[in-house]
Amino acid sequence: MRGSIADDLDPLIHERVRLGILTLLSVQGTLDFKTLKESLNVTDGNLSQHLRKLEDGGYIEVHKTFVKRRPRTTYSLTELGRERLALYIEKLEQILKEVKDAGK
Amino acid sequence: MRGSIADDLDPLIHERVRLGILTLLSVQGTLDFKTLKESLNVTDGNLSQHLRKLEDGGYIEVHKTFVKRRPRTTYSLTELGRERLALYIEKLEQILKEVKDAGK
Numbered sequence: 001m002r003g004s005i006a007d008d009l010d011p012l013i014h015e016r017v018r019l020g021i022l023t024l025l026s027v028q029g030t031l032d033f034k035t036l037k038e039s040l041n042v043t044d045g046n047l048s049q050h051l052r053k054l055e056d057g058g059y060i061e062v063h064k065t066f067v068k069r070r071p072r073t074t075y076s077l078t079e080l081g082r083e084r085l086a087l088y089i090e091k092l093e094q095i096l097k098e099v100k101d102a103g104k
Numbered sequence: 105m106r107g108s109i110a111d112d113l114d115p116l117i118h119e120r121v122r123l124g125i126l127t128l129l130s131v132q133g134t135l136d137f138k139t140l141k142e143s144l145n146v147t148d149g150n151l152s153q154h155l156r157k158l159e160d161g162g163y164i165e166v167h168k169t170f171v172k173r174r175p176r177t178t179y180s181l182t183e184l185g186r187e188r189l190a191l192y193i194e195k196l197e198q199i200l201k202e203v204k205d206a207g208k
Contacts, residue, residue, distance in 0.1 A: 004145040005124035014120055020109035023199055027206040041108040089200050095127055096193050102131040 013088045030076040117192045134180040
């Protein structure tokens with residue numbers, strides 16, 4: 001028996017802001033805090049919180065560098081993050097397919 | 105400018121249990137509480153809470169009938185629920201497409 005729909009979807013990914021972060025990093029490669037914040041239209045605190053969760057889960061990695069002596073923090077997907085995102089998409093597509101097939 | 109990923113996804117739908125409920129109702133038409141509960145592997149309280157939110161939002165409708173004098177409650181999608189689910193899927197597919205194209 002397959003798992004339930006809810007169980008199938010990785011909760012670390014299936015949250016709108018985190019899905020947004022992972023999508024952007026997947027598409028853009030590496031992004032800094034400001035770009036993520038502006039793209040996702042969220043507050044500093046909200047973004048920080050979700051980035052931390054993704055980092056704790058090992059889905060993204062944080063790079064701290066200096067540009068003209070000013071600190072710059074960037075984020076990118078880890079191999080694990082990329083794998084889990086691909087798996088999430090696969091599960092989600094199965095669900096979407098069921099709904100679409102039902103509508104025919 | 106398009107909205108952010110997070111803003112684009114209907115929060116009433118984008119929650120795992122609620123997405124599960126809507127998917128099942130979309131596929132099966134009408135279902136009773138017990139079937140939803142077993143399919144989604146959730147507690148009575150959790151399921152009730154999410155069903156209530158979907159009903160309050162006008163996405164599902166509740167039917168109360170009697171079968172052999174015992175009350176039976178079933179649920180189905182409303183026209184609005186069906187429309188919003190279709191819109192949600194459309195948005196989600198755009199996001200998934202971006203991720204997949206990036207992986208190529």
